[in-house]
Amino acid sequence: MKIYSSILPAAALQDDVKKEFPQVSFEFHKGIKEDLFLDAEIFLTYGEDLTEELIYKADKLKWIMVMSAGLDRMPFTACKKRGILVTNVRGIHKIPMAEFTIGMMMQDAKQMRSLLANEQTRTWERKLPMGELYGKTLLILGIGAIGGEVARLAKAFNMKTIGVNRSGREAEWADEIFTMENYRGALPQADFIVSVLPSTSETKHFLDLTDFDMMKNTAVFINIGRGDLVTDEVLTAALQENKIAHAYLDVFYEEPLKESHPFWTMENVTVTPHISSLTKNYLPRSFEIFKHNLHTYIKNGSDYLNVIDMDRGY
16 A cells, blocks of 8 residues: 655654554655656645646545645545545644634734834833723634634633534534524624634635624634635725724735735734644644544545545535
């Protein structure tokens, strides 16, 4: 059995997986090498280096393990036609991304941007309007694994939590649940709106200017999901017209964000470089899911983690 990875993990991780699966031949290289890819039965990838042409040429390929939660660049049509199993590492991001989100909310409430600027200019200003998370309302668009962890942490600050999901099914740490159809009923309540939604046909351009019209002008928008949730034009207009107070953006319609983009210089925007999920624990957690699934694959079992529905794209 040959496994090829276009991800080059640390030597310790490579040694660990090779030791656990001595019967398997592993090839680790940074970036895709077509000859190795075409000879592999299993392929490890971040999901950004595959094309339909490659999938159709890979006669031996049976399983793609995407070491990421994002799947918006995966050629699902070709995978489905070929009958290839696709799994990902959904769930590993919940700790770092939830901590990142709470950090952004705390930064906003405690005026960290202004405090840092004052420190740099040696300005002693005690009249900054400090806020609290206590008693505030948090709306989470996409209350799955990551959104649920954001809600759990928010409860430590005595926040009210509202979740949005497709089914309307209750979520453990949400006080209320809305669906993708009636979510607008929750917008006027929210002090913080956090999007963890993936990129699908259902979520692309999901928010429009009408949604921002319904938000409090003191509301804070945080996007750690995908940048195509809202067009740049809509978000820029909402911010320029002060429909909301601030946007913390970790994902963008086009990445990397161009140096000329107005988001860089807008006072009510904080830009971070799609970094909310990245810590030193990212790949070790990813490989734990991969190893579980590889044991399942070898046993010809069925208890795979995170099997992707090709039609939904997640």
